[in-house]
Amino acid sequence: MPRVARLHAILWGVFSMGGFIAAFLLPVLIYLVGIAYPLGLWPMANTDPTSAILNHHHLGTLFLFVTVAGSLYHGIFRFQSTLTELGLARAKRALEAIGYLIIIVGILAVAYYLLRLNPSVLSLP
Amino acid sequence: MSQDIATIRVTRYRPEKDGEPYFQDYKVPYRKDMVVLDALNYIKANLDGTLTYRWSCRMGVCGSCGANVDGVPKLTCASFLHDFRGRTIKVEPLPNFPVIKDLVVNMDDFMHKLVEIKPWIIREKESPPEEGEYRQRAEELERYAQFSSCINCMLCYSACPVYGLNEKFLGPAATALAYRYIQDSRDQGKDVRFPIVHELEGVWECTLVGECSVVCPKGVDPMLAIQKTKILGATNALKSLLMPRGGK
Amino acid sequence: MSKQKPYPEYRRKLGPGWWLSNSHFTQYMIREWTSFFVAVFSLIYIYELSLFATGQKGSALALMKNPGIITFNIVALAFTLYHAFTWFYLIGKVQPIKMGKTKSKPWQALMLNIVLLVILSYTVIWILVLRSG
Numbered sequence: 001m002p003r004v005a006r007l008h009a010i011l012w013g014v015f016s017m018g019g020f021i022a023a024f025l026l027p028v029l030i031y032l033v034g035i036a037y038p039l040g041l042w043p044m045a046n047t048d049p050t051s052a053i054l055n056h057h058h059l060g061t062l063f064l065f066v067t068v069a070g071s072l073y074h075g076i077f078r079f080q081s082t083l084t085e086l087g088l089a090r091a092k093r094a095l096e097a098i099g100y101l102i103i104i105v106g107i108l109a110v111a112y113y114l115l116r117l118n119p120s121v122l123s124l125p
Numbered sequence: 126m127s128q129d130i131a132t133i134r135v136t137r138y139r140p141e142k143d144g145e146p147y148f149q150d151y152k153v154p155y156r157k158d159m160v161v162l163d164a165l166n167y168i169k170a171n172l173d174g175t176l177t178y179r180w181s182c183r184m185g186v187c188g189s190c191g192a193n194v195d196g197v198p199k200l201t202c203a204s205f206l207h208d209f210r211g212r213t214i215k216v217e218p219l220p221n222f223p224v225i226k227d228l229v230v231n232m233d234d235f236m237h238k239l240v241e242i243k244p245w246i247i248r249e250k251e252s253p254p255e256e257g258e259y260r261q262r263a264e265e266l267e268r269y270a271q272f273s274s275c276i277n278c279m280l281c282y283s284a285c286p287v288y289g290l291n292e293k294f295l296g297p298a299a300t301a302l303a304y305r306y307i308q309d310s311r312d313q314g315k316d317v318r319f320p321i322v323h324e325l326e327g328v329w330e331c332t333l334v335g336e337c338s339v340v341c342p343k344g345v346d347p348m349l350a351i352q353k354t355k356i357l358g359a360t361n362a363l364k365s366l367l368m369p370r371g372g373k
Numbered sequence: 374m375s376k377q378k379p380y381p382e383y384r385r386k387l388g389p390g391w392w393l394s395n396s397h398f399t400q401y402m403i404r405e406w407t408s409f410f411v412a413v414f415s416l417i418y419i420y421e422l423s424l425f426a427t428g429q430k431g432s433a434l435a436l437m438k439n440p441g442i443i444t445f446n447i448v449a450l451a452f453t454l455y456h457a458f459t460w461f462y463l464i465g466k467v468q469p470i471k472m473g474k475t476k477s478k479p480w481q482a483l484m485l486n487i488v489l490l491v492i493l494s495y496t497v498i499w500i501l502v503l504r505s506g
Contacts, residue, residue, distance in 0.1 A: 005323050006362040012329060013359035022411050023457035023486075028494035030414055030453060032502065033421075034446025038438045043502050048434055050425055053501045060501050064422075068415050075412025081332050082405045087389030089290055102416075110419050113426040140380030196394070223382035231382055286398065289387035333463060334401045352467045 011077070018074025025067040054117055061114050061121045069107045076103050129155035131206050132213040133164050135176065138224050146224065149173075150213070161201040161216060162190055165228075178228040185342055188278030192228050193217040198283035198340045219283040235279050238295055242303040242321055247314025265310040272305035272350055274343040281337035281347050293326040297337035297347030300328055304350035307357070323358040331355070407456035410449040417442065461486035 032049035036042065053060040080099040084092050115121060130152045138146035151172050153164045162180055169176045180190040183202045190201040195215050206214065222230035252259070281297035288294045303322045306312045322328055328351050337347040392398040424433035436442060465482025 002320065002324065005320075005325055005327075005329075005358075006365065008325060008329050009323060009355075009358040009362035010366065012355060013363065016355075016359070019456075019460050022453065023460045024490055024493050025497070026411060026414075026453050027450060027457060027490065028497045029418070030446055030450045031494075032498070033418060033437065034414070034443065035450060038443050038446075043498055048437070049502060050421070050433070051430075052505075055505060056501055063497065063501060068418055068422075071411050072415035072419070075408045075410075075415060078332075078405060078408035079412055082402065082408065085286065085290060085332070085392070085402075085405075106416065106419055110422060113419070113422040116426040117422070138383055140382065146383055220385065221387070223384045225382055286387065286391050289391065332405065334398065336395070336397055336401075339397065349467060352463075356467075 015074055015077045018070040018077070021067060021070030022074045025063070026071045029064075029067050054114075057118050057120050061118045065110060065114055068110045072106045072110075073103050076100075076106075131155040131159075131164060131209075133161070133168065134213050134215045135165070135168070135228065136217045136224075137176075137227055138218075139175075140226060148215075155206055157207065159206045161192070161194055161199075161204040161206065161214065164206060164214075165201060165216070176228075177226045186276060188276035191219050191278045191280050191283065193220055193283065198280040200278060200280070200342050203342055219279060221283050221285070221289040222279070232279065234292060235277075235282060235296070235298070238299040239277065239302070242295075242299050242306075242318060243314065244302050244306065246306065246309065246312050247317055248311075249313045259311040261310055268310075269305045269308035272301045272308070272345055275302055275305075275345050276343055278342065280340045280342065281345075284336040284340040286334055286336070287330050287332060291326070291330060294330040295322065295324075295327045297351065298345075300331075300354055301345055301347040301350040304354050307354070319358070319361065322354050323361070328354045328358065404455070404459045407452040407459075410445075410452040411456060414446065414449045414453075417445075457490060458483060458487070 032044065032053075037044040037049050050064075053064060076099045080095050083095050088095060131154075133151050133153055134148050135151065136146045137143070137149045151164075151168045153159075153167050153172075156163075160183075162183055165176065165178055165180070169178075178190070178192070178201070180202065181187040182189070185200055185203050188200075191198060192201050193199075193216070194201065194204045195209060195212075198219055201216070216228065218224045218228045218230050222232065222234070225231050275298055277298060279298065281301075282288050285294075285297055288296050300322055303318050307315055307318055307322075331348075331351045333348060333352065335348045338345070338349065341347065392402040421433045421436055424430070424436065461483045462479045464486070465477065465479030469476035469478070469482075471477075
């Protein structure tokens with residue numbers, strides 16, 4: 001397979017995994033962080049969900065990283081193609097470049113912030 | 126004796142005269158079980174001999190008579206008039222293809238793609254006839270049988286907005302046919318076909334709209350073929366990344 | 374094959390509103406727009422994490438309690454679930470499971486995966502929230 005197409009195949013594979021992540025892991029995160037805590041619904045009594053999750057140093061950090069990075073990748077990848085289909089076809093290259101930039105910066109950012117919050121993650125359990 | 130009349134509104138385009146297509150209405154005596162193709166034939170025989178369109182078998186196996194019937198890509202030989210009872214039936218050329226004249230579209234792009242994917246069994250070495258046939262079990266046949274039903278009618282290309290937006294997209298039928306051969310146990314042409322379907326404008330352009338599978342008159346599921354081909358491509362790319370020398 | 378064409382062919386362009394012409398296309402677009410909410414929620418949450426990480430926990434919590442953000446989150450959850458259900462259905466179509474002589478149908482995959490989603494979500498809550506780390 002030509003190099004560029006092979007890269008695209010792998011990028012698509014990651015997008016596909018991101019779809020599973022966004023389907024199976026994102027709903028509960030949105031609920032906990034965005035709805036249950038601010039509105040005081042179960043199971044958030046007093047602690048905010050992010051702190052509670054991050055109390056589990058390894059599992060919690062892994063969960064947040066996988067869910068946020070996977071969902072961001074999937075969302076941006078797919079949104080790019082809708083923009084193309086809505087008539088912005090000629091700007092496709094530019095849109096893809098911006099999209100991948102947001103993805104890379106976003107994933108680096110989430111890794112960075114999670115490591116700052118839980119530096120012990122890098123040492124094995 | 127009163128007779129039901131059906132109004133057929135057909136796109137007319139005469140390239141030597143018209144800058145743009147226009148509609149022309151024809152009143153056709155309606156008989157039960159008439160299909161749009163019957164109406165077109167009646168018009169050509171009795172009302173307007175200049176009406177130009179493609180057709181052949183009139184029974185849904187040749188794939189010649191594709192048109193946009195009431196906004197949906199259909200075979201005119203499979204579109205019953207009684208489904209449109211009381212309404213004017215609009216018959217337009219298949220979308221996403223350039224119009225040569227009236228309902229006749231330019232199929233060159235599709236024909237080119239069809240040949241590109243090499244729709245025949247590719248063997249590393251042909252077995253001599255004395256060795257007999259290539260044997261195939263029922264389960265092996267089932268893996269590709271559905272995709273061999275394609276009659277090349279191009280309705281799927283007309284239904285596909287991705288193809289409508291990007292003519293370079295390989296498209297549903299070509300990919301489904303490539304997949305049909307990739308899945309055929311007798312075929313050894315993966316190395317030839319994979320680069321074609323996995324190029325940038327191959328399967329990766331597909332965003333799973335799925336309309337191709339909805340309009341296919343023969344029950345082929347091109348969306349499924351494209352999706353499976355994407356998975357093959359992704360696993361292939363991963364394999365070649367992890368095992369650059371071994372593994373095929 | 375490509376001779377000089379004496380007369381012009383008529384080329385019809387697909388306008389940007391093509392997805393409005395057909396209910397399948399409109400449903401498709403809505404399904405794809407779920408990606409917008411998935412991406413934007415992720416970005417908002419990354420921002421919240423940045424506030425947590427830089428010692429601005431108060432601002433992070435205030436942001437989460439912002440009524441506009443809460444509204445967005447409710448809409449985002451709805452769209453994310455719509456993504457999940459359409460995703461499950463598509464997976465059911467692409468990868469049916471052989472059950473004896475018959476193959477599974479997409480709606481069966483949908484039901485099964487919804488159950489899995491509920492179980493997984495509860496497991497996440499149980500391990501990461503209800504139990505202290």
